[in-house]
Amino acid sequence: MPVGELATHLPVSRSAVSQHLKVLKEAGLVAEQAAGTRRIYHLNEAAVLALRDQLDTFWDRALSGFQDLVERPPEAKRKRKGHDRAR
Template identity: 70%
Template sequence: MSTYQDADAWVAMADRTRRSIVERLAHRPMAVGELAADLPVSRPAVSQHLKVLKRAGLVCDRAEGTRRVYQLEPAGLAAMRDELDRFWLRALDGFKELVEDEGDPP
């Protein structure tokens, strides 16, 4: 995933409704109607949120008869996880340095 797409993924996940959609899709693939049934927004709004998530590389879809079924895109989520892991490792390294520096005699 490119840096531009990574930024899009974080922006996409900043929205509460999109996070709810991702959470629901983590359980199983679903069509728009299924997703909209449990959300306080309309089906067209869910479709727009899915469009943003798809553009950010976080979900993909496939045709199943006359409907589209959405599921999480493992590569997009893995890229976000990798970015979080890099941030977390830097934070832990900084904490380790702080603790080791405090242990040095003055």
């Protein structure tokens, strides 16, 4: 999606959008293609999913670490429920 169009959907200026997209691009979460004067941005879905996985791992470790810290008897283990996309 082009920057300008993207910005029409958001409550901020086109310039702000441009700046955010720059950060996202540098992080590898979006990719950009030039089309004339337009810059078409695409989500890098694999990277976003990887980010999610990393956050998931972070949470797993954090919760595991907290469990150690308070030295409580371990509760019955609870598997994370699966999440299907509801569409």
